[in-house]
Each structure stands twice: as structure tokens, then as C-alpha cells.
Amino acid sequence: MSTKIIIVVVGIFLVFLALLGNRKGNSGEGFLSSKLVLAFGIIGVLMIIFGSYSSDLVNYNTQMEQVSIGNKLKISGTVDAVKVVSPIEKDSVDCRILTMGVYPEGHSKDIWVIIRPTDDRYYPQSDHTNTSYKRDGEWQVVTRFGGDKGEAYDLIIYEADTEASAFFSTTIANWKEADDYPGLQLAEMPTGAKEVERLVIYTKKNCRGVF
Structure with a gap:
């Protein structure tokens, strides 16, 4: 697996953690603090964008054309x-x-x-x-x-x-x-x-x- 694909996978994982951490438990609070949720979400999205746009996932068809x-x-x-x-x-x-x-x-x-x-x-x-x-x-x-x-x-x-x-x-x-x-x-x-x-x-x- 190439480095760029690993970046995308890690980014997806961080976004998943952010979504999961934002879910509220019985106490009415999220599993993760709002700061961590925001940080994981932003970093995850940026990693997905970077990994996708610098890899064959996005560039392949453009190159062919x-x-x-x-x-x-x-x-x-x-x-x-x-x-x-x-x-x-x-x-x-x-x-x-x-x-x-x-x-x-x-x-x-x-x-x-x-x-x-x-x-x-x-x-x-x-x-x-x-x-x-x-x-x-x-x-x-x-x-x-x-x-x-x-x-x-x-x-x-x-x-x-x-x-x-x-x-x-x-x-x-x-x-x-x-x-x-x-x-x-x-x-x-x-x-x-x-x-x-x-x-x-x-x-x-x-x-x-x-x-």
C-alpha cells in the first residue's frame, strides 16, 4: 500500500473518530471533548483531500485526457x-x-x-x-x-x-x-x-x- 493511500485511510479513520466522539452518552456529553472532535475532524478531512488529490485516485483520468x-x-x-x-x-x-x-x-x-x-x-x-x-x-x-x-x-x-x-x-x-x-x-x-x-x-x- 502506497504512502498516499495510507494517508487517505488514516484521514477516514480520524473523521470516523470525530463522528463517534461527538455522539452523546447517557450523561448527555460526547465521548470525546469538543476540541478533540474538531481537531480530529479537520485533520482527517485535510488528510483525505491531500491523499486523494496527490494520488492516482483523482489524477488518473485527468492524465489520460x-x-x-x-x-x-x-x-x-x-x-x-x-x-x-x-x-x-x-x-x-x-x-x-x-x-x-x-x-x-x-x-x-x-x-x-x-x-x-x-x-x-x-x-x-x-x-x-x-x-x-x-x-x-x-x-x-x-x-x-x-x-x-x-x-x-x-x-x-x-x-x-x-x-x-x-x-x-x-x-x-x-x-x-x-x-x-x-x-x-x-x-x-x-x-x-x-x-x-x-x-x-x-x-x-x-x-x-x-x-
Whole structure:
């Protein structure tokens, strides 16, 4: 359980204590003094607000709606491999974009977007599906950047088998629970993930501390 969720739970508990303490007993007085009831109530509400608005409970849908789209590559003819359509090589992108691409008919593996910033670590990207959304020959996934303006990123596309995909999903879940995103070293990347394309892109804004 992340720290932010614990804050929310403690806040709810304090509000519950305030409500319970305000109930009057046989003597006509509350179980807790009015000062304690007021203090518990105020602190509890503030903790709930802080924990909620600084966590995924509130920010998740907002983040999903604020994605932008980079320049697009024109694709013609038959698609015979997984390929990125947007962004394009050497593109400058916002802090949160929608990476999009195409895949050939009959393609059955999961498609993962991995970014490698200047710290030389690998960060699998996902939205609520934890894999790239695939339909009718097209795929997409929300991709987030957290570096300085003009920082270079490798945007890497992987095809993943079931085990590799599960590893990425579990890794993301563990990072979210700990509220810590250390990235993966190259040696930690699962053997069932195969790199199919790599682009170099740049952030056009200062994205540090955005997420």
C-alpha cells in the first residue's frame, strides 16, 4: 500500500473518530471533548483531500485526457511489421503523448512502448490496460516523459510474449504501489521481449516533476 493511500485511510479513520466522539452518552456529553472532535475532524478531512488529490485516485483520468499527438508518419501499402506512426524520428514532444503505430494482420503478441532517458534505464509505459491498445491493425499507448527540456529519449517498441508482458505489468504495479519508479537495467529486461523499432525523440518542455 502506497504512502498516499495510507494517508487517505488514516484521514477516514480520524473523521470516523470525530463522528463517534461527538455522539452523546447517557450523561448527555460526547465521548470525546469538543476540541478533540474538531481537531480530529479537520485533520482527517485535510488528510483525505491531500491523499486523494496527490494520488492516482483523482489524477488518473485527468492524465489520460491531457495527452498530445506528435508528428505522424505516412504509411502506404501493406503493413508487414509492427511500426511507429507517431511520434517520428527526431520529433520534439510534450510531457505526455499518445504513441501510435500499426501492426500486420494476424499479429498476436503484446506491443510495449519502453522509453530510455539519459539515465540509461528502461521504463515500460502503460495506461489502464497495461499493454498497448490494439484494434483493426492499429495500436496506441500513453507515454510519459519526466526529464528536462531538450532531453533525448530512446523510444523503443517491443513485441512481448505472455511471460514478458506479465513481467512488465507486475513491474509497473510494484512501482505504483511503492510510488517509486527506478527503471529497469538492460540485464533485467525479460528474454521474451523483442525489440522491433527504436526512435530518438526530445522533450520540448521541462517535464521534470510533472508526474
